[in-house]
Amino acid sequence: MKKRCLFLILIVFTNINIIMAQNKAKILVLIHSDNGGTYELAKEIAKGIESENNAVPYIKMVKSSQNPNLKNLTVATVDELTGYDGIVFGSPVYFGNISTGMSEFLAKTVQLWTSHALEGVPASVFMSAGSGAGKELAMQAFWNSLAVHGMILVPNGIRGTEELNKAIPQGNTVLGVTSMASLKDVERPTKGERNIAELQGKNFAKVALALKDTRPKRAALVAEHHQNFAEILKQKNITLPQVPKPAGNYQPFVRSGNLVFINQVALKDGKIFNPGKLGVEVNEQQVKEATKVTMLNVISVLNEAVGGDLSRVKQCVQLTGIFNTKEDYTKHAELMNVASDLTVEIFGEKGKHARATLGASSIPVGSSVEIQAIFEVE
Numbered sequence: 349m350k351k352r353c354l355f356l357i358l359i360v361f362t363n364i365n366i367i368m369a370q371n372k373a374k375i376l377v378l379i380h381s382d383n384g385g386t387y388e389l390a391k392e393i394a395k396g397i398e399s400e401n402n403a404v405p406y407i408k409m410v411k412s413s414q415n416p417n418l419k420n421l422t423v424a425t426v427d428e429l430t431g432y433d434g435i436v437f438g439s440p441v442y443f444g445n446i447s448t449g450m451s452e453f454l455a456k457t458v459q460l461w462t463s464h465a466l467e468g469v470p471a472s473v474f475m476s477a478g479s480g481a482g483k484e485l486a487m488q489a490f491w492n493s494l495a496v497h498g499m500i501l502v503p504n505g506i507r508g509t510e511e512l513n514k515a516i517p518q519g520n521t522v523l524g525v526t527s528m529a530s531l532k533d534v535e536r537p538t539k540g541e542r543n544i545a546e547l548q549g550k551n552f553a554k555v556a557l558a559l560k561d562t563r564p565k566r567a568a569l570v571a572e573h574h575q576n577f578a579e580i581l582k583q584k585n586i587t588l589p590q591v592p593k594p595a596g597n598y599q600p601f602v603r604s605g606n607l608v609f610i611n612q613v614a615l616k617d618g619k620i621f622n623p624g625k626l627g628v629e630v631n632e633q634q635v636k637e638a639t640k641v642t643m644l645n646v647i648s649v650l651n652e653a654v655g656g657d658l659s660r661v662k663q664c665v666q667l668t669g670i671f672n673t674k675e676d677y678t679k680h681a682e683l684m685n686v687a688s689d690l691t692v693e694i695f696g697e698k699g700k701h702a703r704a705t706l707g708a709s710s711i712p713v714g715s716s717v718e719i720q721a722i723f724e725v726e
Contacts, residue, residue, distance in 0.1 A: 373403035373556040374431070377549075378424055379438035380410045380449035384417050385476035385536060386438045389527055392542045393436055393474060396549025403553035406432075410453035425726050426456045427662070434470040434556030435499075436549070437490060441475050441526070444482030445489050454493050459697060467498035470559055472552045473524040474545060476537075487523040502555050504548045511543045520544055577658035577694070584693060588648040589616065589641075595713070600649045607665070608653045608723045612645040613715035614638035623714040626673045635671065635716045636686045642719045643687040647694065650723055660726040664691050664701040668720040673707040680705040687719055 375397050381387040387407075394405035408424035429435060439450040446454075460466050473490045477483045491501055504524050516538070520526065525544045527537035537545065581588065591600055592615045601610045614621040621641045622634040630638075647658075654660040669684035671677075684705040692699040711718050 372401075373433040373553060373560050375403050375405050375434045375436065375553060375556055376424065376429070376432040377405050377407045377436045377438065378410060378429075378453075379407065380440065380447045380453070381413065381418055381438070381476070382415070382440060382447075384415060385527055386440055386474075387418055387421075388537050389474050389476060389525060389541070389545045390436075390438050392537070392545035393438070393525075393549035393552075396546035396551075397436075397553045399546070399550050400553065402557050403433075405549070411449045424453075425662070426453070426460065427659075427726060429457070429460060430465045430469075432469070433560045434472075434502075434552060436472045436474065436552055437494070438474045438476075439486075439490065441477040441483050441486040444485035446475075446486060446493070457497070461497055464498065468559070468562065469497075469499050470502050470552065470556050471499040472502040472504070472548065474548065475524065475526045477526050477528050483526045484521055484523070487521055487526075491523065500555075500559065502552050504544070504551070507544065507547050507551070509544075511540045524548060580694065586644070586690075586694065588651060589644055591648050591652050592645055601653045603653060603725075606662070606724050606726070608650060608725055610646050610649045610653075610721045610723070611718065612642050612649065612721075613711065613713060613718045614642045615645060615713075615715075616641050620713055620715050622716055624672070624716055625710075626671060626677060626716060628674070630716050632679070632683065635683055638716045639669070639683055639686040639719070640690060642715075642717050643690050646687075646719055646721045647691075650721070653723075654725050658694075661695060661698060661723055662726060663724040664695060664699050664721070665724055666702045666704075666720075666722040667691065668704045668706075670706055670708050670711060670718040670720070672709075672711045672716045675707075675709075677707055680707055683717070 377390050377394050379386050379390045390407050394407055397403045397405040407421065409418065409421045410424060412423050413419055437450070439447045442448060471494045473487060475483060475486055494501060503522055505522055509520065520541070525541060525548050527541045592612065594600060601608050622630050622638040624630045626632065626635050650661065651658055667687055669680065669687060671680050671683055673680070684703065688703060691701065
């Protein structure tokens with residue numbers, strides 16, 4: 349009986365812990381850091397976020413770094429931004445502006461902007477400056493980018509100034525904490541700057557928690573962004589074939605980092621579809637049909653590469669079409685349009701890509717077309 353009671357008590361406490369964890373605000377601290385100054389502030393921001401046990405911080409980078417103190421940090425994806433209850437952005441100051449790395453990351457959020465996916469999400473900013481000059485300009489530039497998304501901007505206000513050492517220059521602003529990293533013989537961030545960063549994180553967590561359940565459309569926006577590609581393919585009457593088996597010592601795809609590399613020919617039901625040379629054994633219409641078959645093979649392999657979840661595809665980077673043609677043939681681009689159009693039909697803006705087309709005197713196994721593809725995935 350005692351063992352049963354203890355077991356029930358453990359279950360109750362476990363459920364309570366799960367409920368408490370679910371009720372906490374989930375906050376991303378998203379940074380670009382070159383030399384570690386922004387990361388040091390990020391750690392203080394995170395400390396403040398979790399200080400009252402009502403929020404959980406996640407420090408991530410916008411791009412990888414070779415800095416020993418930074419190289420093990422997780423790199424964030426644009427798609428995951430909608431999954432947080434608030435985002436605190438941190439960047440070095442570059443000539444009175446945000447850093448190139450942060451700017452490049454924000455430039456990838458166009459699809460989130462068009463779908464209003466970040467509207468109503470609270471945001472705050474902090475920066476690591478060199479000399480301190482231009483920090484207010486950089487902060488305002490940061491705010492402009494986030495305001496376009498409709499994010500709720502949370503300033504730091506005037507807080508923590510009583511802890512600042514007035515004998516040395518400090519990097520504070522009412523828009524968000526900064527640190528002047530380049531001053532010699534002074535530890536940066538200073539104790540006062542760290543304190544302000546922690547207070548900023550603490551204040552932001554309260555706002556994010558208060559707004560946590562005030563976005564009724566959030567689930568719909570996330571669902572819209574992570575589209576159900578099985579339904580999309582069904583609506584468009586597109587059926588993906590089985591992944592063709594390799595005919596030699598190679599793989600259907602190779603993934604390197606976030607890039608997936610795929611090569612396919614016009615194989616259908618175990619046989620080459622419309623084989624031969626254009627203008628000899630096959631005509632243009634037959635080659636276009638073979639091109640569609642080949643591109644469907646590419647997408648089928650891609651589907652396997654992302655574990656059956658095509659929403660993980662971030663971008664079609666490059667398509668290269670190789671066609672079995674006579675020397676005087678010049679309309680390769682028209683043939684390749686079939687593959688390009690199909691890719692955009694399935695993936696929308698993410699399907700738009702760089703492209704190359706060329707002719708060849710022959711293609712393996714007699715195929716009239718071969719397609720090489722590069723995709724960026726999560």
